[in-house]
Amino acid sequence: MTMTTEQAARFADVFDRLTTNVERTLHGKSHVIRLALTALFSEGHLLLEDAPGTGKTSLARALADSVRGTSSRIQFTPDLLPGDITGVSVYDQNSGAFTFHPGPIFANVVLADEINRASPKTQSALLEVMEEGRVTVDGRGHPVGEPFMVVATQNPIEQAGTYRLPEAQLDRFLIKTSIGYPDHATTLRILEGATHKAHGDPLPPVITAEGVTLLAAEARTVHVDATINDYVSRLVQATRDASETRLGASVRAALALIRTAKTYAASDGRHYVVPDDVKSLAGPVLAHRLVLDPEAEFDGVTSLGVISQVLLDVPPPGDVSAA
Template sequence: MTMTPEEATRFAANLDRLVGAVEEVLLGKNRVIRLAFTALLSDGHLLLEDVPGTGKTSLARAMAQSVDGGSNRVQFTPDLLPGDITGVSVYDQRSGVFEFHPGPVFANIVLADEINRASPKTQSALLEVMEEGQVTVDGQTHPVGRPFMVIATQNPVEQAGTYRLPEAQLDRFLMRTSIGYPDHASTIRILEGTDQRAHDQRIEARLRAEEIVEMTALARTVYVDPTIHDYVSRLVDATRTAKEVRLGVSVRGALALVRTAKTHAAGRGRHYVVPDDVKALAEPVLAHRLILDPEAEFDGVTASNLIAQVLIETPPPSARQAG
C-alpha cells in the first residue's frame, strides 16, 4: 500500500508540530531538529559530532517530551561496563530467582554522551539494541520498546583517551550531523533566558509514542520510482570508485538513504520521493560511512566535500523520469 496525498499532508503537519515544539528549547536549529526527527521516524539512530555545550542533552530530552516518551542520558567513561547500559540480573534471596534490572537503554530516546570514551566492549553493547531493539542478558531477551532511538555524541576536538568508533558501528548510525553554535539572534534569546536552567525547561507533548510508531510505519509506504533507486545506486557506486576513497558506501548506506528520503518526502507533504530528497540527505547519511585514503586526508579532503562532489558529478533523473 502506498501513502496517499492526504496522509502525506497529515504526516508533514505532525512533523512540523514536533519540530516546532523542540525549537522552543533548541533555538535556531530547525535543520538539525528536522534531521533528528527524520532519523527517529526512519527507525534509525543519530551520531552528533560536536563540541560540549551546544545543546545535545536538551535536544534528546525535548524530543522525548514532544512524543510523550522517556529519555535517559549515559555518560560514557573508560570504566563503564556493558551491564551499566543494558542492565543486570540480580539474585533475589526472598524469591530465590534472578530478577532483571533494566539499564538506562530502556527509554524512548537514549543519549550516549561521548560514546568514544568508553571501551570497545562497552560500545559494542549498544550494537544489538541499535540493530534489533532488544538486549540479551544471561540468555534472556528483553525488548526496549518503541519508539527507540540512540543519540550518540563524540567530541571531534579532544581525541586523547578515546576509542575510535569502528566502521561497523558507524554504519549502524543512520545519520551523522552536528548542532553547532547558535547564530547571533538565537544567542541573545538564550542569554535573555538565563534565569531558567536548561533542565528545568519542559515542553508539552505534541504526539503520543504510539502515533510516532504509526508515522514510522507510514513513512515506509512513500512511493519510490525505479529511477530514484537507480540514482541512489549510481551515487554509492561513485563513492566506491573515487580515487580519494579507500572504502565506499555499503549497501546498508544505500538502503538508509532511500529510507530517510521517504521520510523526508513525507515531511514535505509529498507521497513520493524526488531527487532533491536524496540530495538533501546524502551528506548526513553517507559521509560517515566513507573511509578516505590517508593521502587524501593529508591533502585536506573530507568525506563531506567528497559527497558534495559526487552529487555534482552524478546527474539526477529528470522530473519526468522520476515522476
C-alpha cells in the first residue's frame, strides 16, 4: 500500500513541528536537524562528527526530549567495558539463578558521546544492537524495543587516546553529518541568551515513541519509481568505479539511500521520491561508507568530494511522479 497524499501532509506537519522544537536548542541548523529526524524516521542511527562546542550533544539531547520515550547517555572512555553498555547477568543467591540487568543501551534514543574514545572491543558491542535491535548475553536475546536510535558523537580534532571506528561499524550508521559553527546572526542570538544554563529545562515532547514507530512504518510506503532505483544503482556503481576509491558504496548503502529518500520525500509532503531527494542525501548517506585510495587521500581527495563528482557525472532521470 502506497502512502496517500493526506498521510504525506500529516507526516510533513509532524516533521516540521519536531524541527521547530529542536531548533529552539540548536539555532540556525534546520538542515542538520532534518537530517537527524530523517535518520529517526528511517529507523537508522546518526553519527555526528564535529569540533568541540558546536552543539553535538545538545542536538542529541533535544532530539531525545522531543520524543516522549526513554533516553540515555553513555560517555565513552578508554576503560568502558562492553557490559557497561549492553548490561550483565548477575547471580541472585536467593533464586539461585542469573538475572539480566539491562545497560543504558535499552532506551529509545541513546546518546553515545565521544564514541571513538572507547576501545575497539567496546565499540563492537554496539554492532549487534545497532543492526538487529537486540542484545545477546549468555546466549539469550534481549530486544531493546522500538523506536531505537543511537546518536553517536566524535571529535575529529583530538586524536590522542582515540580509536578510529572500523568500516563495519561506520556502515551501521545510516547518516553521518556535522553541525559546523553558526553564522554571525545566529551567534548573536545565542549570546543574547548566555544568561541561561548551558543545558536548561528539557524541551516539551512533540510526539510519543509509539507515534514515531507508526510514522516510520508510513514512510516505508512512499512510492519509489523504477527510474529512481536505477539512478541509485548507477550512483553506487560510479563510487565503485571511481579511481579515488579503494572500496565503493555497497548494496546496503544503496538500500539506505532509498530508505532515507522515502522519509525525506514524506517530510516535504510528497508521497513519492524525486531525484532531488536522492541528491540531497547522497553525501550524508554514502560518503562515510567509502574507503579512499591512500594516494588520493594524501592528495587531499575527500569522500564528499567523490560523491559530489559522482552526482555531476551520473545523469538523473527525467520527471518522476507518483504512479
